[in-house]
Amino acid sequence: xxxxxxxxxxxxxxxxxxxxxxxxxxxxxxxxxxxxxxxxxxxxxxxxxxxxxxxxxxxxxxxxxxxxxxxxxxxxxxxxxxxxxxxxxxxxxxxxxxxxxxxxxxxxxxxxxxxxxxxxxxxxxxxxxxxxxxxxxxxxxxxxxxxxxxxxxxxxxxxxxxxxxxxxxxxxxxxxxxxxxxxxxxxxxxxxxxxxxxxxxxxxxxxxxxxxxxxxxxxxxxxxxxxxxxxxxxxxxxxxxxxxxxxxxxxxxxxx
Amino acid sequence: xxxxxxxxxxxxxxxxxxxxxxxxxxxxxxxxxxxxxxxxxxxxxxxxxxxxxxxxxxxxxxxxxxxxxxxxxxxxxxxxxxxxxxxxxxxxxxxxxxxxxxxxxxxxxxxxxxxxxxxxxxxxxxxxxxxxxxxxxxxxxxxxxxxxxxxxxxxxxxxxxxxxxxxxxxxxxxxxxxxxxxxxxxxxxxxxxxxxxxxxxxxxxxxxxxxxxxxxxxxxxxxxxxxxxxxxxxxxxxxxxxxxxxxxxxxxxxxxxxxxxxxxxxxxxxxxxxxxxxxxxxxxxxxxxxxxxxxxxxxxxxxxxxxxxxxxxxxxxxxxxxxxxxxxxxxxxxxxxxxxxxxxxxxxxxxxxxxxxxxxxxxxxx
Amino acid sequence: xxxxxxxxxxxxxxxxxxxxxxxxxxxxxxxxxxxxxxxxxxxxxxxxxxxxxxxxxxxxxxxxxxxxxxxxxxxxxxxxxxxxxxxxxxxxxxxxxxxxxxxxxxxxxxxxxxxxxxxxxxxxxxxxxxxxxxxxxxxxxxxxxxxxxxxxxxxxxxxxxxxxxxxxxxxxxxxxxxxxxxxxxxxxxxxxxxxxxxxxxxxxxxxxxxxxxxxxxxxxxxxxxxxxxxxxxxxxxxxxxxxxxxxxxxxxxxxxxxxxxxxxxxxxxxxxxxxxxxxxxxxxxxxxxxxxxxxxxxxxxxxxxxxxxxxxxxxx
Numbered sequence: 001x002x003x004x005x006x007x008x009x010x011x012x013x014x015x016x017x018x019x020x021x022x023x024x025x026x027x028x029x030x031x032x033x034x035x036x037x038x039x040x041x042x043x044x045x046x047x048x049x050x051x052x053x054x055x056x057x058x059x060x061x062x063x064x065x066x067x068x069x070x071x072x073x074x075x076x077x078x079x080x081x082x083x084x085x086x087x088x089x090x091x092x093x094x095x096x097x098x099x100x101x102x103x104x105x106x107x108x109x110x111x112x113x114x115x116x117x118x119x120x121x122x123x124x125x126x127x128x129x130x131x132x133x134x135x136x137x138x139x140x141x142x143x144x145x146x147x148x149x150x151x152x153x154x155x156x157x158x159x160x161x162x163x164x165x166x167x168x169x170x171x172x173x174x175x176x177x178x179x180x181x182x183x184x185x186x187x188x189x190x191x192x193x194x195x196x197x198x199x200x201x202x203x204x205x206x207x208x209x210x211x212x213x214x215x216x217x218x219x220x221x222x223x224x225x226x227x228x229x230x231x232x233x234x235x236x237x238x239x240x241x242x243x244x245x246x247x248x249x250x251x252x253x254x255x256x
Numbered sequence: 257x258x259x260x261x262x263x264x265x266x267x268x269x270x271x272x273x274x275x276x277x278x279x280x281x282x283x284x285x286x287x288x289x290x291x292x293x294x295x296x297x298x299x300x301x302x303x304x305x306x307x308x309x310x311x312x313x314x315x316x317x318x319x320x321x322x323x324x325x326x327x328x329x330x331x332x333x334x335x336x337x338x339x340x341x342x343x344x345x346x347x348x349x350x351x352x353x354x355x356x357x358x359x360x361x362x363x364x365x366x367x368x369x370x371x372x373x374x375x376x377x378x379x380x381x382x383x384x385x386x387x388x389x390x391x392x393x394x395x396x397x398x399x400x401x402x403x404x405x406x407x408x409x410x411x412x413x414x415x416x417x418x419x420x421x422x423x424x425x426x427x428x429x430x431x432x433x434x435x436x437x438x439x440x441x442x443x444x445x446x447x448x449x450x451x452x453x454x455x456x457x458x459x460x461x462x463x464x465x466x467x468x469x470x471x472x473x474x475x476x477x478x479x480x481x482x483x484x485x486x487x488x489x490x491x492x493x494x495x496x497x498x499x500x501x502x503x504x505x506x507x508x509x510x511x512x513x514x515x516x517x518x519x520x521x522x523x524x525x526x527x528x529x530x531x532x533x534x535x536x537x538x539x540x541x542x543x544x545x546x547x548x549x550x551x552x553x554x555x556x557x558x559x560x561x562x563x564x565x566x567x568x569x570x571x572x573x574x575x576x577x578x579x580x581x582x583x584x585x586x587x588x589x590x591x592x593x594x595x596x597x598x599x600x601x602x603x604x605x606x607x608x609x610x611x612x613x614x615x616x617x618x619x620x621x622x
Numbered sequence: 623x624x625x626x627x628x629x630x631x632x633x634x635x636x637x638x639x640x641x642x643x644x645x646x647x648x649x650x651x652x653x654x655x656x657x658x659x660x661x662x663x664x665x666x667x668x669x670x671x672x673x674x675x676x677x678x679x680x681x682x683x684x685x686x687x688x689x690x691x692x693x694x695x696x697x698x699x700x701x702x703x704x705x706x707x708x709x710x711x712x713x714x715x716x717x718x719x720x721x722x723x724x725x726x727x728x729x730x731x732x733x734x735x736x737x738x739x740x741x742x743x744x745x746x747x748x749x750x751x752x753x754x755x756x757x758x759x760x761x762x763x764x765x766x767x768x769x770x771x772x773x774x775x776x777x778x779x780x781x782x783x784x785x786x787x788x789x790x791x792x793x794x795x796x797x798x799x800x801x802x803x804x805x806x807x808x809x810x811x812x813x814x815x816x817x818x819x820x821x822x823x824x825x826x827x828x829x830x831x832x833x834x835x836x837x838x839x840x841x842x843x844x845x846x847x848x849x850x851x852x853x854x855x856x857x858x859x860x861x862x863x864x865x866x867x868x869x870x871x872x873x874x875x876x877x878x879x880x881x882x883x884x885x886x887x888x889x890x891x892x893x894x895x896x897x898x899x900x901x902x903x904x905x906x907x908x909x910x911x912x913x914x915x916x917x918x919x920x921x922x923x924x925x926x927x928x929x930x931x932x933x934x935x936x937x938x
């Protein structure tokens with residue numbers, strides 16, 4: 001079975017610093033995959049390279065068996081990788097529903113002519129867009145907030161909105177950059193339930209996270225980065241007891 | 257209440273508002289004519305032209321969030337095109353052409369206006385293609401530079417070939433003829449003597465309504481949402497798969513085309529064009545209208561236009577006499593006061609009401 | 623060949639002026655990441671205030687030598703514009719530090735309009751004669767012959783270049799060697815951390831604006847001295863061109879602004895001169911401004927980081 005996401009040999013330098021060295025990552029369809037590591041390990045850099053925000057110095061990328069060149073962000077999204085942002089980037093002046101409708105943009109076609117003339121097909125597509133957007137809002141649990149302005153939502157709800165918006169693009173891979181950042185314990189539990197639900201419905205997820213407990217409880221496989229290199233890869237319990245991983249997190253020379 | 261719902265099911269309030277607006281539009285010239293004669297109706301005509309321009313700029317600035325300070329260049333392109341195609345200028349410069357067209361060069365307005373729109377859109381894409389990836393402030397300066405370049409060329413393309421007639425401009429531009437009716441002459445309609453400024457008013461009003469209609473339709477569509485997304489957060493928009501480059505180019509081209517149409521109408525209305533009508537001050541004036549009215553909000557933009565376009569005339573009437581009464585003479589040119597208002601408007605709106613004087617309800621509902 | 627020398631000289635004078643103005647843009651951009659649209663008009667106000675000061679001094683102290691009058695007037699204008707620039711920051715920009723990018727730009731536009739309006743009110747729309755207090759007698763730099771006129775300059779031009787160089791050198795010293803300069807650089811890098819170190823970011827920002835304003839006033843007076851007139855719109859084009867120069871050299875980079883300014887002046891002078899020659903005057907000095915705009919577009923499209931600047935974004 002070919003992997004959903006296959007990335008090999010990614011390297012990236014910033015000036016004199018090797019942000020990433022020969023990083024490999026393979027995700028199977030239907031998995032929840034975690035990417036962890038201490039601060040500065042290169043997780044976000046890798047994420048940004050993978051989604052086209054940065055250009056890698058070296059690396060091969062393939063999604064669902066098809067190679068892709070992460071040269072432009074929107075093309076990566078069109079190919080099927082949808083991402084969320086660590087610091088939640090919504091379209092603040094738009095309503096909650098409209099935010100998700102933007103997520104549908106990449107799977108719809110109405111252009112200028114359709115906008116001006118509103119012929120039959122255009123109206124049908126617009127109604128479908130609205131309906132599907134509402135569906136995703138209901139799916140993540142904020143359906144009744146559809147008409148609120150996006151920036152009036154609570155932090156937890158904003159995070160859900162971002163996820164709903166990403167899901168609306170019908171991605172092959174949903175990539176989340178520190179989705180639990182800034183959340184309290186209760187919110188994290190709700191997030192975990194949501195992510196499990198998404199996984200159980202057959203989606204593939206990639207997660208960067210600092211919250212090790214969340215990652216261990218949720219992910220099927222984990223890659224650990226440190227100083228731009230992969231130091232461990234495997235199932236949670238293997239990674240957790242890997243001495244290199246422990247050392248990376250706690251620092252050298254500490255035992256016990 | 258979001259705008260999209262308002263558009264799909266107009267509420268009672270919206271319907272009444274529309275009817276009132278239509279009534280106001282219909283009666284405005286007659287009211288203005290009573291108050292200040294033909295001069296005030298002429299002012300309304302210019303206000304309508306500004307409305308067309310401002311709605312065009314609104315697409316660029318208000319919807320897509322691109323600060324274009326050289327917008328007036330598209331107006332100039334449309335105006336000069338109209339002037340060149342319907343005045344004796346080219347014929348006097350190129351005898352071969354004069355020989356080929358013994359009846360003169362009188363292109364119909366039905367050809368000029370769409371052509372002006374297309375050409376302006378073309379210029380818009382030409383300017384936009386290399387520059388739209390620049391960040392907001394750089395884009396502003398580059399577009400400003402482009403506007404100035406156009407003006408310099410208009411002012412100097414009288415050598416080696418006299419195309420634009422330099423600083424003297426092109427005059428004797430044909431007025432608009434619609435269905436055989438010459439809008440520059442007073443016409444008898446149903447027993448009423450309708451002066452030319454009134455005729456132009458209704459023509460411009462119809463076109464302005466068409467442009468308004470197009471804007472409303474665009475705003476509440478997949479494309480409109482995409483523009484708004486780009487304005488709000490371009491990176492996030494890209495991450496959702498939006499080809500922001502192409503969308504920005506589209507906004508630019510459409511906005512430019514409205515400017516071109518306005519320019520063509522302006523040339524025919526005024527009867528002559530000169531480079532000095534298309535300076536940075538004009539770009540800023542249109543921007544002020546968009547900003548004041550509420551970026552992206554159509555009724556607000558129209559209000560901004562009316563306020564800022566009517567201002568010089570009102571000032572001329574009032575300030576002139578007030579100063580006369582106070583000081584016995586007019587100390588301060590109303591033009592200067594107008595510029596003062598523009599400057600203050602821009603600063604104060606940015607500081608205290610960045611969503612505009614009459615923002616969209618979605619903006620106000622915080 | 624003489625065209626070359628002549629235009630080289632012209633270009634140096636122009637370039638020095640552009641460099642002085644560009645410094646103001648680049649410093650403000652380095653600290654606040656905004657383009658101060660009103661900067662060119664501060665130059666204009668400086669020139670006009672200088673004009674007033676000169677008139678005042680000459681009527682109050684008729685026996686004062688010209689050079690002294692010019693120096694005193696310049697200092698007055700520089701002080702006034704430093705104050706003006708500080709006020710502009712406080713009123714038009716401070717509140718908008720966290721607003722979307724377009725807001726300070728539009729606000730700056732408004733300030734620009736206001737300044738022009740004030741100038742129109744006080745000094746009318748007509749160009750005002752600016753007393754040229756430094757000698758204007760032509761100094762031959764190269765000797766001419768039958769077919770070519772000699773390349774000439776004059777004391778005013780020479781002093782312009784010299785003063786500009788001195789001032790720029792002084793600014794570099796200030797920024798790189800003094801504690802104040804360190805504070806400025808710290809705030810440009812990271813205002814929050816700077817404030818933790820006991821630096822008051824607002825004070826530094828106001829000071830940055832003030833220095834820029836003073837430099838603009840200096841440039842304005844020198845410009846007016848070279849060309850003999852000052853009017854309400856004189857700041858617009860130099861402002862845009864100086865911004866181009868700042869971008870050419872690398873925005874945020876002081877040496878870049880100086881380099882960019884001089885380069886742009888040279889490009890403009892040489893380009894216009896040669897184009898005029900080549901086309902027999904058809905495309906000559908009337909297209910002078912187009913050069914600057916073309917350079918601007920070219921730089922921003924091809925190498926937005928400028929000659930000495932760093933990459934602004936880590937984009938693919």
